[in-house]
Amino acid sequence: MRDKGITPFIARRGVEHGSGLGVHRWVVEQSFALLHWFRRLRIRWEIRDDIHEAFLSLACSIICWRRLTNLTLC
Numbered sequence: 001m002r003d004k005g006i007t008p009f010i011a012r013r014g015v016e017h018g019s020g021l022g023v024h025r026w027v028v029e030q031s032f033a034l035l036h037w038f039r040r041l042r043i044r045w046e047i048r049d050d051i052h053e054a055f056l057s058l059a060c061s062i063i064c065w066r067r068l069t070n071l072t073l074c
Contacts, residue, residue, distance in 0.1 A: 034063050
């Protein structure tokens, strides 16, 4: 982003600003909240990075699957 002349900036909650950044911040917060459902990811118990990344991928897959099944029910 810096190569394109864009400075990365995450807005604080409840702060208005004219740049338009942070409009969809709730998506990131919701994603973290969904990942915290999985106790194994709340506190990192694994020493090896690949095992932690595997649990993270599995959790993301389960979240996506739940979302897709809820959309088809509506």
